[in-house]
Amino acid sequence: xxxxxxxxxxxxxxxxxxxxxxxxxxxxxxxxxxxxxxxxxxxxxxxxxxxxxxxxxxxxxxxxxxxxxxxxxxxxxxxxxxxxxxxxxxxxxxxxxxxxxxxxxxxxxxxxxxxxxxxxxxxxxxxxxxxxxxxxxxxxxxxxxxxxxxxxxxxxxxxxxxxxxxxxxxxxxxxxxxxxxxxx
Amino acid sequence: xxxxxxxxxxxxxxxxxxxxxxxxxxxxxxxxxxxxxxxxxxxxxxxxxxxxxxxxxxxxxxxxxxxxxxxxxxxxxxxxxxxxxxxxxxxxxxxxxxxxxxxxxxxxxxxxxxxxxxxxxxxxxxxxxxxxxxxxxxxxxxxxxxxxxxxxxxxxxxxxxxxxxxxxxxxxxxxxxxxxxxxxxxxxxxxxxxxxxxxxxxxxxxxxxxxxxxxxxxxxxxxxxxxxxxxxxxxxxxxxxxxxxxxxxx
Numbered sequence: 085x086x087x088x089x090x091x092x093x094x095x096x097x098x099x100x101x102x103x104x105x106x107x108x109x110x111x112x113x114x115x116x117x118x119x120x121x122x123x124x125x126x127x128x129x130x131x132x133x134x135x136x137x138x139x140x141x142x143x144x145x146x147x148x149x150x151x152x153x154x155x156x157x158x159x160x161x162x163x164x165x166x167x168x169x170x171x172x173x174x175x176x177x178x179x180x181x182x183x184x185x186x187x188x189x190x191x192x193x194x195x196x197x198x199x200x201x202x203x204x205x206x207x208x209x210x211x212x213x214x215x216x217x218x219x220x221x222x223x224x225x226x227x228x229x230x231x232x233x234x235x236x237x238x239x240x241x242x243x244x245x246x247x248x249x250x251x252x253x254x255x256x257x258x259x260x261x262x263x264x265x266x267x268x
Numbered sequence: 269x270x271x272x273x274x275x276x277x278x279x280x281x282x283x284x285x286x287x288x289x290x291x292x293x294x295x296x297x298x299x300x301x302x303x304x305x306x307x308x309x310x311x312x313x314x315x316x317x318x319x320x321x322x323x324x325x326x327x328x329x330x331x332x333x334x335x336x337x338x339x340x341x342x343x344x345x346x347x348x349x350x351x352x353x354x355x356x357x358x359x360x361x362x363x364x365x366x367x368x369x370x371x372x373x374x375x376x377x378x379x380x381x382x383x384x385x386x387x388x389x390x391x392x393x394x395x396x397x398x399x400x401x402x403x404x405x406x407x408x409x410x411x412x413x414x415x416x417x418x419x420x421x422x423x424x425x426x427x428x429x430x431x432x433x434x435x436x437x438x439x440x441x442x443x444x445x446x447x448x449x450x451x452x453x454x455x456x457x458x459x460x461x462x463x464x465x466x467x468x469x470x471x472x473x474x475x476x477x478x479x480x481x482x483x484x485x486x487x488x489x490x491x492x493x494x495x496x497x498x499x500x501x502x503x504x505x506x507x508x509x510x511x512x513x514x515x516x517x518x
Contacts, residue, residue: 141515184506191499193419194493196419196420196421197358200495201359203361209499212503220513
Protein backbone atom coordinates (compact mmCIF):
# COMPACT_ATOMS: atom_id res chain seq x y z
CA UNK A 85 0.00 0.00 0.00
CA UNK A 86 2.84 2.37 0.91
CA UNK A 87 4.52 1.61 -2.43
CA UNK A 88 1.36 2.55 -4.33
CA UNK A 89 1.07 5.79 -2.34
CA UNK A 90 4.70 6.62 -3.10
CA UNK A 91 4.28 5.84 -6.80
CA UNK A 92 1.12 7.98 -6.89
CA UNK A 93 2.88 10.84 -5.09
CA UNK A 94 5.86 10.65 -7.45
CA UNK A 95 3.60 10.60 -10.51
CA UNK A 96 1.62 13.55 -9.18
CA UNK A 97 4.82 15.49 -8.51
CA UNK A 98 6.12 14.84 -12.01
CA UNK A 99 2.77 15.85 -13.52
CA UNK A 100 2.65 19.00 -11.42
CA UNK A 101 6.18 19.90 -12.46
CA UNK A 102 5.35 19.38 -16.14
CA UNK A 103 2.14 21.43 -15.86
CA UNK A 104 3.92 24.30 -14.08
CA UNK A 105 6.77 24.24 -16.60
CA UNK A 106 4.38 24.21 -19.56
CA UNK A 107 2.41 27.11 -18.09
CA UNK A 108 5.52 29.12 -17.36
CA UNK A 109 6.87 28.67 -20.87
CA UNK A 110 3.54 29.12 -22.64
CA UNK A 111 4.15 32.81 -23.36
CA UNK A 112 7.60 32.08 -24.74
CA UNK A 113 6.15 29.36 -26.97
CA UNK A 114 3.39 31.57 -28.30
CA UNK A 115 5.78 34.48 -28.93
CA UNK A 116 8.28 32.21 -30.69
CA UNK A 117 5.53 30.75 -32.86
CA UNK A 118 4.29 34.21 -33.74
CA UNK A 119 7.88 35.20 -34.54
CA UNK A 120 8.27 32.22 -36.85
CA UNK A 121 5.05 33.14 -38.65
CA UNK A 122 6.32 36.70 -38.99
CA UNK A 123 3.65 38.17 -36.71
CA UNK A 124 6.07 40.24 -34.66
CA UNK A 125 9.18 42.23 -35.32
CA UNK A 126 11.48 39.99 -33.31
CA UNK A 127 12.16 37.79 -36.30
CA UNK A 128 14.69 40.12 -37.89
CA UNK A 129 17.24 40.53 -35.12
CA UNK A 130 16.48 37.20 -33.52
CA UNK A 131 17.69 35.17 -36.50
CA UNK A 132 20.66 33.17 -35.34
CA UNK A 133 24.02 33.70 -36.95
CA UNK A 134 23.69 37.48 -37.19
CA UNK A 135 26.05 39.71 -35.20
CA UNK A 136 23.23 41.24 -33.15
CA UNK A 137 21.86 37.83 -32.25
CA UNK A 138 25.26 36.56 -31.08
CA UNK A 139 25.93 39.65 -29.01
CA UNK A 140 22.45 39.62 -27.43
CA UNK A 141 22.68 35.92 -26.80
CA UNK A 142 25.99 36.14 -24.98
CA UNK A 143 24.57 38.94 -22.87
CA UNK A 144 21.38 37.07 -21.97
CA UNK A 145 23.23 34.01 -20.72
CA UNK A 146 26.16 35.83 -19.08
CA UNK A 147 26.42 36.95 -15.44
CA UNK A 148 27.76 40.43 -16.23
CA UNK A 149 24.45 42.29 -16.02
CA UNK A 150 23.42 40.31 -12.95
CA UNK A 151 26.68 41.20 -11.18
CA UNK A 152 26.23 44.84 -12.14
CA UNK A 153 22.66 44.94 -10.82
CA UNK A 154 23.63 43.20 -7.59
CA UNK A 155 25.69 46.21 -6.67
CA UNK A 156 23.49 48.96 -8.06
CA UNK A 157 19.78 48.15 -8.28
CA UNK A 158 16.96 47.78 -5.76
CA UNK A 159 15.19 44.41 -5.28
CA UNK A 160 12.22 45.44 -7.47
CA UNK A 161 14.47 46.24 -10.45
CA UNK A 162 16.41 43.02 -9.92
CA UNK A 163 13.19 41.01 -9.88
CA UNK A 164 11.97 42.71 -13.05
CA UNK A 165 15.35 42.19 -14.74
CA UNK A 166 15.45 38.46 -13.89
CA UNK A 167 11.88 37.93 -15.06
CA UNK A 168 12.43 39.65 -18.40
CA UNK A 169 15.77 37.94 -18.95
CA UNK A 170 14.22 34.56 -18.28
CA UNK A 171 11.44 35.33 -20.76
CA UNK A 172 13.95 36.28 -23.43
CA UNK A 173 16.04 33.17 -22.86
CA UNK A 174 13.00 30.88 -22.94
CA UNK A 175 11.79 32.57 -26.09
CA UNK A 176 15.16 32.03 -27.75
CA UNK A 177 15.15 28.34 -26.78
CA UNK A 178 11.61 27.92 -28.10
CA UNK A 179 12.71 29.54 -31.32
CA UNK A 180 15.52 27.02 -31.73
CA UNK A 181 13.12 24.15 -31.07
CA UNK A 182 10.70 25.43 -33.70
CA UNK A 183 13.56 25.92 -36.10
CA UNK A 184 14.71 22.32 -35.67
CA UNK A 185 11.13 21.07 -36.10
CA UNK A 186 10.77 23.12 -39.29
CA UNK A 187 14.03 21.67 -40.63
CA UNK A 188 12.74 18.15 -40.05
CA UNK A 189 9.36 18.95 -41.57
CA UNK A 190 10.98 20.32 -44.71
CA UNK A 191 13.26 17.30 -44.85
CA UNK A 192 10.37 14.85 -44.62
CA UNK A 193 8.42 16.66 -47.30
CA UNK A 194 11.41 16.57 -49.61
CA UNK A 195 12.42 13.00 -48.75
CA UNK A 196 9.01 11.34 -49.03
CA UNK A 197 9.17 11.37 -52.83
CA UNK A 198 12.79 10.23 -53.03
CA UNK A 199 13.17 6.75 -54.46
CA UNK A 200 16.59 6.18 -52.87
CA UNK A 201 15.42 6.97 -49.31
CA UNK A 202 17.40 5.05 -46.70
CA UNK A 203 15.51 4.14 -43.51
CA UNK A 204 18.75 3.99 -41.51
CA UNK A 205 19.60 7.56 -42.53
CA UNK A 206 16.07 8.67 -41.63
CA UNK A 207 16.42 7.09 -38.20
CA UNK A 208 19.77 8.78 -37.70
CA UNK A 209 18.27 12.18 -38.50
CA UNK A 210 15.27 11.46 -36.30
CA UNK A 211 17.56 10.60 -33.38
CA UNK A 212 19.65 13.73 -33.96
CA UNK A 213 16.51 15.82 -33.86
CA UNK A 214 15.32 14.04 -30.70
CA UNK A 215 18.72 14.67 -29.07
CA UNK A 216 18.56 18.35 -29.97
CA UNK A 217 15.02 18.60 -28.64
CA UNK A 218 16.02 16.96 -25.34
CA UNK A 219 18.94 19.35 -25.10
CA UNK A 220 16.63 22.33 -25.62
CA UNK A 221 14.13 20.99 -23.07
CA UNK A 222 16.87 20.46 -20.48
CA UNK A 223 18.15 23.96 -21.13
CA UNK A 224 14.64 25.40 -20.83
CA UNK A 225 14.03 23.60 -17.51
CA UNK A 226 17.36 24.87 -16.15
CA UNK A 227 16.63 28.42 -17.29
CA UNK A 228 13.13 28.24 -15.83
CA UNK A 229 14.41 27.01 -12.47
CA UNK A 230 17.64 28.97 -12.10
CA UNK A 231 17.54 31.75 -14.70
CA UNK A 232 19.73 32.11 -17.80
CA UNK A 233 22.48 34.00 -15.99
CA UNK A 234 22.91 31.12 -13.51
CA UNK A 235 23.92 28.59 -16.18
CA UNK A 236 27.62 29.34 -15.84
CA UNK A 237 27.39 29.42 -12.05
CA UNK A 238 25.59 26.08 -12.04
CA UNK A 239 28.22 24.54 -14.29
CA UNK A 240 30.98 25.77 -12.00
CA UNK A 241 29.18 24.37 -8.97
CA UNK A 242 28.61 21.02 -10.73
CA UNK A 243 32.28 20.95 -11.64
CA UNK A 244 33.26 21.63 -8.02
CA UNK A 245 30.94 18.88 -6.76
CA UNK A 246 32.30 16.44 -9.36
CA UNK A 247 35.90 17.18 -8.40
CA UNK A 248 35.00 17.02 -4.70
CA UNK A 249 33.45 13.57 -5.23
CA UNK A 250 36.53 12.46 -7.15
CA UNK A 251 38.82 13.64 -4.34
CA UNK A 252 36.66 11.84 -1.78
CA UNK A 253 36.77 8.61 -3.82
CA UNK A 254 40.54 8.83 -4.11
CA UNK A 255 40.85 9.44 -0.37
CA UNK A 256 38.62 6.44 0.43
CA UNK A 257 40.57 4.25 -1.99
CA UNK A 258 43.95 5.26 -0.56
CA UNK A 259 42.64 4.66 2.99
CA UNK A 260 41.40 1.22 1.89
CA UNK A 261 44.79 0.40 0.37
CA UNK A 262 46.57 1.51 3.56
CA UNK A 263 44.36 -0.68 5.79
CA UNK A 264 44.88 -3.66 3.43
CA UNK A 265 48.65 -3.23 3.69
CA UNK A 266 48.37 -3.06 7.49
CA UNK A 267 46.36 -6.29 7.56
CA UNK A 268 49.05 -8.06 5.49
CA UNK B 269 -31.75 -10.57 -26.48
CA UNK B 270 -28.77 -8.21 -26.45
CA UNK B 271 -26.67 -10.69 -28.44
CA UNK B 272 -29.32 -11.07 -31.10
CA UNK B 273 -29.81 -7.30 -31.35
CA UNK B 274 -26.07 -6.72 -31.81
CA UNK B 275 -25.91 -9.51 -34.34
CA UNK B 276 -28.85 -8.09 -36.30
CA UNK B 277 -27.50 -4.52 -36.28
CA UNK B 278 -24.03 -5.73 -37.32
CA UNK B 279 -25.48 -7.74 -40.23
CA UNK B 280 -27.55 -4.71 -41.30
CA UNK B 281 -24.52 -2.41 -41.19
CA UNK B 282 -22.40 -4.93 -43.12
CA UNK B 283 -25.17 -5.27 -45.65
CA UNK B 284 -25.34 -1.48 -46.01
CA UNK B 285 -21.58 -1.35 -46.63
CA UNK B 286 -21.70 -4.08 -49.24
CA UNK B 287 -24.79 -2.55 -50.90
CA UNK B 288 -23.14 0.90 -51.12
CA UNK B 289 -20.01 -0.65 -52.58
CA UNK B 290 -22.01 -2.46 -55.27
CA UNK B 291 -24.04 0.63 -56.07
CA UNK B 292 -21.12 3.04 -56.20
CA UNK B 293 -18.69 0.52 -57.69
CA UNK B 294 -16.32 1.03 -54.72
CA UNK B 295 -15.34 -2.62 -54.92
CA UNK B 296 -12.86 -1.75 -57.67
CA UNK B 297 -11.31 1.00 -55.58
CA UNK B 298 -10.91 -0.94 -52.32
CA UNK B 299 -11.07 -4.59 -53.46
CA UNK B 300 -9.40 -6.13 -50.41
CA UNK B 301 -11.37 -4.13 -47.86
CA UNK B 302 -14.72 -4.97 -49.47
CA UNK B 303 -13.72 -8.62 -49.84
CA UNK B 304 -13.02 -8.58 -46.11
CA UNK B 305 -16.39 -6.97 -45.37
CA UNK B 306 -18.14 -9.54 -47.59
CA UNK B 307 -16.32 -12.32 -45.76
CA UNK B 308 -17.30 -10.87 -42.37
CA UNK B 309 -20.90 -10.49 -43.56
CA UNK B 310 -21.07 -14.15 -44.61
CA UNK B 311 -19.28 -15.16 -41.40
CA UNK B 312 -21.86 -13.33 -39.26
CA UNK B 313 -24.73 -15.08 -41.03
CA UNK B 314 -23.00 -18.46 -40.72
CA UNK B 315 -22.31 -17.96 -37.02
CA UNK B 316 -25.89 -16.86 -36.35
CA UNK B 317 -27.23 -19.86 -38.22
CA UNK B 318 -24.95 -22.29 -36.36
CA UNK B 319 -25.79 -20.63 -33.02
CA UNK B 320 -29.51 -21.16 -33.69
CA UNK B 321 -29.47 -24.54 -35.41
CA UNK B 322 -26.39 -26.41 -34.09
CA UNK B 323 -25.21 -24.79 -30.83
CA UNK B 324 -22.73 -27.64 -30.21
CA UNK B 325 -20.76 -26.72 -33.29
CA UNK B 326 -20.67 -23.04 -32.45
CA UNK B 327 -17.41 -22.99 -30.48
CA UNK B 328 -15.32 -24.74 -33.17
CA UNK B 329 -16.93 -22.73 -35.99
CA UNK B 330 -16.32 -19.52 -34.02
CA UNK B 331 -12.60 -20.15 -33.51
CA UNK B 332 -12.08 -21.37 -37.08
CA UNK B 333 -13.74 -18.30 -38.61
CA UNK B 334 -11.99 -16.08 -36.07
CA UNK B 335 -8.53 -17.20 -37.26
CA UNK B 336 -9.53 -16.87 -40.92
CA UNK B 337 -10.86 -13.39 -40.07
CA UNK B 338 -7.55 -12.40 -38.47
CA UNK B 339 -5.63 -13.35 -41.62
CA UNK B 340 -8.19 -11.50 -43.75
CA UNK B 341 -7.78 -8.50 -41.43
CA UNK B 342 -4.04 -8.42 -42.19
CA UNK B 343 -4.92 -7.90 -45.85
CA UNK B 344 -6.97 -4.78 -44.90
CA UNK B 345 -3.84 -3.27 -43.33
CA UNK B 346 -1.90 -4.29 -46.45
CA UNK B 347 -4.39 -2.54 -48.74
CA UNK B 348 -4.29 0.59 -46.59
CA UNK B 349 -0.51 0.55 -46.90
CA UNK B 350 -0.60 0.11 -50.70
CA UNK B 351 -3.19 2.84 -51.32
CA UNK B 352 -1.84 5.34 -48.84
CA UNK B 353 1.80 5.18 -49.90
CA UNK B 354 1.13 5.02 -53.64
CA UNK B 355 3.48 7.55 -55.22
CA UNK B 356 5.79 7.70 -52.18
CA UNK B 357 8.47 5.08 -52.85
CA UNK B 358 10.71 6.44 -50.11
CA UNK B 359 8.01 6.30 -47.46
CA UNK B 360 7.15 2.74 -48.52
CA UNK B 361 10.73 1.74 -47.73
CA UNK B 362 10.51 3.47 -44.35
CA UNK B 363 7.16 1.81 -43.54
CA UNK B 364 8.49 -1.60 -44.60
CA UNK B 365 11.53 -1.26 -42.31
CA UNK B 366 9.38 -0.06 -39.39
CA UNK B 367 6.88 -2.88 -39.93
CA UNK B 368 9.68 -5.45 -39.99
CA UNK B 369 10.99 -4.20 -36.64
CA UNK B 370 7.48 -4.17 -35.14
CA UNK B 371 6.82 -7.66 -36.50
CA UNK B 372 10.05 -9.06 -35.05
CA UNK B 373 9.24 -7.59 -31.64
CA UNK B 374 5.62 -8.70 -31.46
CA UNK B 375 5.56 -11.98 -33.37
CA UNK B 376 7.98 -13.62 -30.94
CA UNK B 377 5.17 -13.49 -28.34
CA UNK B 378 2.86 -15.30 -30.77
CA UNK B 379 5.47 -18.02 -31.21
CA UNK B 380 5.89 -18.42 -27.43
CA UNK B 381 2.15 -18.77 -26.93
CA UNK B 382 1.90 -21.20 -29.85
CA UNK B 383 4.75 -23.26 -28.37
CA UNK B 384 2.88 -23.43 -25.05
CA UNK B 385 -0.18 -24.64 -26.97
CA UNK B 386 1.76 -27.54 -28.44
CA UNK B 387 1.32 -29.30 -25.08
CA UNK B 388 -2.46 -28.91 -25.26
CA UNK B 389 -4.80 -26.07 -26.11
CA UNK B 390 -6.82 -24.71 -23.20
CA UNK B 391 -9.52 -22.07 -23.85
CA UNK B 392 -7.40 -19.45 -22.04
CA UNK B 393 -4.38 -20.24 -24.23
CA UNK B 394 -6.48 -19.94 -27.40
CA UNK B 395 -7.69 -16.53 -26.21
CA UNK B 396 -4.10 -15.45 -25.52
CA UNK B 397 -2.95 -16.62 -28.97
CA UNK B 398 -5.72 -14.64 -30.66
CA UNK B 399 -4.79 -11.63 -28.53
CA UNK B 400 -1.11 -11.90 -29.49
CA UNK B 401 -1.87 -12.16 -33.20
CA UNK B 402 -4.24 -9.20 -32.89
CA UNK B 403 -1.51 -7.31 -31.06
CA UNK B 404 0.80 -7.79 -34.06
CA UNK B 405 -1.92 -6.17 -36.18
CA UNK B 406 -2.33 -3.29 -33.69
CA UNK B 407 1.43 -2.67 -33.76
CA UNK B 408 1.46 -2.73 -37.58
CA UNK B 409 -1.50 -0.33 -37.74
CA UNK B 410 0.06 2.07 -35.24
CA UNK B 411 3.37 2.02 -37.11
CA UNK B 412 1.64 2.78 -40.41
CA UNK B 413 -0.36 5.64 -38.89
CA UNK B 414 2.82 7.03 -37.31
CA UNK B 415 4.61 6.96 -40.69
CA UNK B 416 1.61 8.61 -42.38
CA UNK B 417 1.53 11.39 -39.76
CA UNK B 418 5.30 11.83 -39.71
CA UNK B 419 5.61 12.29 -43.45
CA UNK B 420 2.35 14.22 -43.80
CA UNK B 421 0.93 11.78 -46.35
CA UNK B 422 -2.47 13.03 -47.53
CA UNK B 423 -5.30 10.56 -46.92
CA UNK B 424 -8.81 10.49 -48.26
CA UNK B 425 -11.78 10.30 -45.93
CA UNK B 426 -12.33 6.70 -47.04
CA UNK B 427 -8.83 5.59 -46.03
CA UNK B 428 -9.03 7.48 -42.74
CA UNK B 429 -12.30 5.71 -41.98
CA UNK B 430 -10.93 2.27 -42.89
CA UNK B 431 -7.91 2.58 -40.61
CA UNK B 432 -9.78 4.36 -37.79
CA UNK B 433 -12.53 1.74 -37.69
CA UNK B 434 -10.16 -1.19 -37.90
CA UNK B 435 -7.70 0.31 -35.40
CA UNK B 436 -10.48 1.01 -32.91
CA UNK B 437 -11.83 -2.50 -33.23
CA UNK B 438 -8.38 -4.08 -32.87
CA UNK B 439 -7.46 -2.03 -29.79
CA UNK B 440 -10.67 -2.91 -27.98
CA UNK B 441 -10.32 -6.58 -28.93
CA UNK B 442 -6.75 -6.75 -27.59
CA UNK B 443 -7.86 -5.03 -24.37
CA UNK B 444 -10.79 -7.40 -23.96
CA UNK B 445 -8.83 -10.55 -24.73
CA UNK B 446 -6.18 -9.53 -22.21
CA UNK B 447 -8.86 -9.27 -19.51
CA UNK B 448 -10.36 -12.56 -20.63
CA UNK B 449 -6.95 -14.27 -20.59
CA UNK B 450 -6.13 -12.96 -17.12
CA UNK B 451 -9.49 -13.22 -15.33
CA UNK B 452 -11.01 -16.13 -17.28
CA UNK B 453 -14.70 -16.89 -17.38
CA UNK B 454 -15.50 -14.43 -14.58
CA UNK B 455 -15.35 -11.52 -17.01
CA UNK B 456 -16.52 -13.37 -20.12
CA UNK B 457 -20.02 -11.90 -19.97
CA UNK B 458 -18.82 -8.28 -19.95
CA UNK B 459 -15.97 -8.90 -22.40
CA UNK B 460 -18.17 -10.43 -25.10
CA UNK B 461 -20.58 -7.49 -24.83
CA UNK B 462 -17.82 -4.90 -25.13
CA UNK B 463 -16.26 -6.77 -28.05
CA UNK B 464 -19.58 -6.90 -29.89
CA UNK B 465 -20.11 -3.15 -29.29
CA UNK B 466 -16.58 -2.33 -30.48
CA UNK B 467 -17.29 -4.16 -33.74
CA UNK B 468 -20.50 -2.16 -34.11
CA UNK B 469 -18.49 1.03 -33.59
CA UNK B 470 -16.04 0.00 -36.31
CA UNK B 471 -18.91 -0.77 -38.68
CA UNK B 472 -20.46 2.62 -37.95
CA UNK B 473 -17.15 4.38 -38.67
CA UNK B 474 -16.81 2.46 -41.94
CA UNK B 475 -20.37 3.27 -42.99
CA UNK B 476 -19.91 6.98 -42.32
CA UNK B 477 -16.48 7.22 -43.97
CA UNK B 478 -17.24 5.02 -46.96
CA UNK B 479 -20.72 6.29 -47.75
CA UNK B 480 -19.33 8.00 -50.83
CA UNK B 481 -16.05 7.73 -52.70
CA UNK B 482 -13.47 10.43 -51.87
CA UNK B 483 -10.25 10.38 -53.87
CA UNK B 484 -6.98 11.50 -52.35
CA UNK B 485 -6.60 15.18 -53.16
CA UNK B 486 -2.92 15.57 -53.89
CA UNK B 487 0.06 13.35 -54.43
CA UNK B 488 3.71 14.15 -53.85
CA UNK B 489 5.84 15.23 -56.73
CA UNK B 490 9.01 13.30 -57.42
CA UNK B 491 11.84 14.76 -55.31
CA UNK B 492 13.81 17.44 -57.15
CA UNK B 493 17.07 16.64 -55.38
CA UNK B 494 18.75 13.34 -54.65
CA UNK B 495 18.17 11.85 -51.21
CA UNK B 496 21.81 12.27 -50.20
CA UNK B 497 21.64 15.99 -51.05
CA UNK B 498 18.43 16.38 -49.00
CA UNK B 499 20.05 14.58 -46.05
CA UNK B 500 23.22 16.65 -46.27
CA UNK B 501 21.18 19.85 -46.21
CA UNK B 502 19.11 18.69 -43.22
CA UNK B 503 22.23 17.55 -41.34
CA UNK B 504 23.87 20.90 -41.92
CA UNK B 505 20.83 22.85 -40.71
CA UNK B 506 20.45 20.65 -37.62
CA UNK B 507 24.16 21.04 -36.86
CA UNK B 508 23.82 24.80 -37.12
CA UNK B 509 20.90 24.84 -34.66
CA UNK B 510 22.78 22.48 -32.33
CA UNK B 511 25.86 24.69 -32.39
CA UNK B 512 23.70 27.66 -31.63
CA UNK B 513 22.20 25.92 -28.58
CA UNK B 514 25.57 24.62 -27.44
CA UNK B 515 27.07 28.10 -27.65
CA UNK B 516 25.06 29.18 -24.60
CA UNK B 517 26.03 26.12 -22.59
CA UNK B 518 28.94 26.64 -20.21
